[in-house]
Amino acid sequence: MKLEVKNITKRFGTLVANDNISLTLQPGEILSLLGENGAGKSTLMNVLYGLLQPDEGQILIDDKVQKFSGPGEAMAAGIGMVHQHFMLIPVFTVAENVVLGHEPTGKVGNLDLNAARKLVKKISDRFGFDIDPDAKIQDLPVGAQQRVEIIKSLARDAKILVLDEPTAVLTPQETDELMEIMRGLSKNGTSIIFITHKLREVQQVADRIIVIRQGKVVSEASPKASAGELASLMVGREVDLNTSKKAAKVGVETLVVKDLTVLDDRNQQMVNGISFSVHDGEVLAIAGVQGNGQTELAEAILGLRKIHSGSIQVAGQDLTKSNVRQVLEAGVGYIPEDRKKDGLVGDFTIAENLMLDGSFGKPFAKGVQIDFAKRDEIAEKLIKEFDIRTPSATTLAKQLSGGNQQKVVVAREMSRDLKVLIASQPTRGVDVGSIEFIHEQIVAARDAGKTVVIISTELDEVLSLADRIAVMYRGRFVGIVDAKTTREKLGKMMAGIAA
């Protein structure tokens, strides 16, 4: 089947998630949709799958206009989707999951599980999947679960298969197997849309590449394009931000991380024996595509995540086994990557948010009582100092714009007596004016002799702030390089290719 997407626009409030996107998918083609997180790929696919309704534009299948009011209709039209977060029910068997929604039934409305088993076996055998129809999903490894998702789509005669970040959760071996499966499917005439931000995989399997950035199709590329080219297409920003900064005056080694290994909630090794050290008066930027262990690294340093092995020291003090409060008190400041979730309490006022991690002692507390006069005084001061645009200090944090919310977090963390600042995606979802301001603050902290670690997926941000750049890939540092390294080289490193 041929799929055409014409001028799709999807807005969430004022945000344009998809801006006039058009693309065509030929029968049997593997089209790769490449873009950073939040570029609008998933929104587009949810529109295609009927989970979201487009505000403008059309979807055509074999030149016929389609309108999907729900996933059921999209499936009936031949579109199958393998979601990034599997849409499988863990306590059900493979066969039950595959037939859910179009169950074969017997005479009295009973489930015909034998027919379901046969269906699974048939598809599984045709593509060499090796899946036991009676296994429970929760007992299967992730790679096999994904194959169940594919079977699920094929069982409904999907001619167009959308794979949303399918390799995010796979081991390299499983990834290779998936690539094989995709090639096999396309040979059988199934068209595939492969959504990813991983360059190497795109190069391996795609027939054609479309790069999406900020909700727009920015260009079409051939799989023969170099990783560096693709990376800069993907992460480039339209606004060129250059923070002017003086040469670093590097002091003593303050943050020392040795052989750090961290597991995620499912015991997957997300940080894999990383060692590095950062000095006073220096910014180390950790670059890399999202999901390569940066989040877990930051959480481990802060004490939010248990350390599996290795050690962390700040100014000679061992923090390996410390809890969050001890780490904060040792002089570590933390700007989390998701401020709404980890950085702010939306229903608290700005003044309250500015003392979020300061309730244990001075200056915000006198004994066990909050020192309101002091708190308000500090709030007023910080609102001015950090240019937080708000009607008053008693405004609720959730009523602020993203940029101002972030300034609240930055103000809180930077106003403490810091030795080390860990800033994770410090300018994500922030307007340009605020970005500039936050960058200036970070540089100011570094010039004041603090140790700064920036974790960012934005190459521009990395390049404008860093004194040294570490590129993280699959839980390891590909290398720690000079801030003058070229974009192309960094792009390659982000794809896991060491110099």
Next chain:
Amino acid sequence: MSKKKDLDPVKSGQDKATSVLHEIMSGDPVRIGLSILLGFLIGAVFMVVFDKNVIKAFEDFGTDPSYALSSIWWTVQDGYGALFAGSVINFGADNFVSAIRPFTETLRFAAPLIMAGLGVALTFRVGLFNIGATGQMLVGLAGATFVSTRLQMPIIIHMLAAVLAAVVCAMIWGMIVGLLKSRTGAHEVIVTIMLNYVALSLFTYLLRQPNLLLEENGGGTPKSDNPDGTARLGLLLGPDFQLHYGLIFAVLAVVFYWWLMEKSTFGFRFRMVGHNPSAARAAGIKVENTFVWALAISAGFSGLAAANQGLSVDGGLTTSIEAGIGFDAITVALLGGSRAGGVVMAGMLFGAFKAGSATMQVAGVSPEVLGVVKALIVLFIAAPPIIRAFYRLPVPGPKVFEAAQQAKAAKVIK
């Protein structure tokens, strides 16, 4: 690996549900007023429809329609008038003391409701549902009764010791909930419901034990002696009024609750955990421990309510002394928006319902109608869509604002 948060409908559903909860807590005064009004209105309908005089008057509707219609008005006036006279001021009384006695009765009934209500309110603000005030009160009653009937101490000290025993026993009971929740992940709702029943059995057992709580010359029924005179909560306004020192404890509890939640750093952290446990964790707060402490302190308030009941009882104490206060506490906390002032008002309202019941009975209107009114008021407050639909109110600003928030959330991932 937490991407695409805004596009995960289950997640955003939770956020939305939480914000509905916050909408309840935020307690818009207009909506509360309308809810109370509508509650009383529907209560009036109940009163009228099942009133014998009205029914009779309507049987003769053909001959005297105006009488039938006015009988509706008289019934409602009788009912709510009796409620007012029984709970606020009795204008028909022949002296000042009996005129204002109703209000002191309201205060007397309100005191334990307010204390237990504060306990439930505290857990609401930490993001927990504590249905266990009943059990916590029963355990507190056991403690208070043991101290007040079996130990001998000087006056006042004895009373304070009994109150302390109630609070400590209840706190231990509450702490069990917290520990089970934070150590095993058991849901506090089911744990508290189960512990209520366990506490009831335990208390009954203790009441049967001659060497523990059973009255000295008692028979087979589980019942205790009256508290010793030294441990009793004395009368506050002299023998003309039944109001006792429990009210003082209630006032102290309100002040303490207000200070704890609004002024102290503990309250700050409690509220932080309630609004956003994830951010609280990142701010160095041990969320699990916070749950344990919050439940313990919450139970402490229930313990105070228990002391109020156990140390003011006449004619010995049985399990019925709890009087449904633990369960009413939930509605008090909901109606009061979990804030000190709100809980006081809600407790007074429901206390007035209890105080006014007797006069309503005398006036020939079933006071049970107040149970309906009470349930409706809180239901309307907890479920804003109902009241909005009834009064055709516009969807409030926060909803619109929420949409903007979601747009911003979407922006975050850009």
Next chain:
Amino acid sequence: MTNIEVTPGMFSSAETKPSLKTPITLVAAALVVLIFFGFLGKTGDISFVWSDKREAIQLPPFIVNSMFFCTLVGAALLLIGLLSIALTIRGGKTPVWLIAIYGLGAMMALLGWLATEATQGVQMIFILGNTLVLAIPLIFGGMAGIMSERVGVVNIAIEGQLLTGAFVSAILGTITGNLYIGMIAAMIASGLLSMVLASLAIKYLVEQIIIGVLLNVLVIGVTNFLYSAWVDDDSINLNFPGTFEKLPIPLLSEIPVLGQVLFNNRITVYLMFVLVPLLWYVLFRTKLGLRARAVGEHPLAADTVGINVGRTRFWWVTIGGMVAGLGGASLTLGNVGSFGREMSAGLGFIALAVVILGRWQPIYVTLGALLFGFTIILKVWANQVSPGIPVDFITMVPYLVTLVAVAGFAGRVKPPAASGQPYVKG
């Protein structure tokens, strides 16, 4: 150029060690029976009475020395416990029927120990029959709980639904003079109440627990008012339905012991016999059940295959409410014969516990409800045969068992994954 290859660690801890908590509990309880009822037990005789005087076939009572009997049973229980340990260590599971036998044995030992030397003996038919009848409202309530929690809606309002059913069935049964109309009206009324819960929870996303608690308060308020202002004054004409006739099933009811207990009952009991297997069948063997469970486990996944989450939840909760209404009717028309103030008396909350104890499975939930029913009658009976026994502890046991279950001491109890979570379409 070198490619960095990283092997991430294992994917999940899918392998779990077999938990020895259940077998150890079994062994411990067996030791209690063996030591306290057996070795240190009472010396008199127990008489197990198997037949009612009215029955055609009379079985002779079984008379045995208490100490001997309890020692024997205790030893058997110990054996089962040890067997269970052995099975678990080998990676197997203790079969449910073995645990059922164990439970039966423990029950006999307890009954025997209590009734040692009592003149009336252990009246098996009385105890078992009452256990069943008392468990009926709990079972229906539990089924209602299963039906709403399986689709992801926490139903704290079972209490209110039972009370509604009890009230409506008694009043309408009396007014119409037809108990079947009363029963059906009870189902409709509780169903309507459930619709309020369902729409507020599903459409308006009001916190399910709060709404459940408040509906209970509302129903208690309304029934109390109607009772005092209306029903109580004229209870002959409003609240005097009586109970359904007992319908002995031919032949089956002639079976000694079991016939009297199981097959000489009212229609409410027989409806339970039909409903429980039916619900099990629908939930686990039909398309409807598969979809319902999918909605309760992972609503988004269900949505992506075209299942209407909101509608599925709404109807399951509503029909569940009707089942709870039936439970209420079985309280009045199936047992007591009239409505009493707040007569559900916490049964709805116990039903919630039973749902958890029975792991959201109709059959197990029924067994759990029978356990509660047993303790209710045991408390009454124990007081007669063995005065001075601390019956309060007997009452406490099922609640403690539930607590132990939710705290995860006795194996993993996993609720439907999306239980209590509202679902909002992206």
